[in-house]
Amino acid sequence: MTPVNHYADYTALRSMPQAAVNASARFTSSGGKGTARVTLRNPGKSIAFLLRLQVTGRGGEEALPVLWEDNYVSLLPGETRVLSATYNTRDLGGAPPRVVVTGWNVHRTTAR
Numbered sequence: 001m002t003p004v005n006h007y008a009d010y011t012a013l014r015s016m017p018q019a020a021v022n023a024s025a026r027f028t029s030s031g032g033k034g035t036a037r038v039t040l041r042n043p044g045k046s047i048a049f050l051l052r053l054q055v056t057g058r059g060g061e062e063a064l065p066v067l068w069e070d071n072y073v074s075l076l077p078g079e080t081r082v083l084s085a086t087y088n089t090r091d092l093g094g095a096p097p098r099v100v101v102t103g104w105n106v107h108r109t110t111a112r
Contacts, residue, residue: 025111042075057092
């Protein structure tokens with residue numbers, strides 16, 4: 001065991017300015033598998049920190065398992081990223097898929 005001499009101080013993260021993220025998604029399905037292609041854009045002047053993406057179905061429940069090509073991403077001001085995910089369509093409970101985007105300093109956004 002290695003003793004801890006001191007802990008990192010992350011309190012400054014609480015004062016990060018809010019960032020707005022625009023999210024759009026395109027969904028396709030075939031053979032019981034669904035694919036979400038999500039475009040994220042940060043039009044503001046603040047970093048969008050640690051964005052989490054979730055594919056949801058009936059009742060807003062997360063469809064699991066989902067295989068994202070990347071997740072918990074951060075976007076610099078003006079940056080755009082496209083991410084893809086695959087999931088089983090049966091895990092949506094018969095509802096249309098949606099992508100929910102949350103982040104450390106980002107308000108919840110839903111892409112349909």
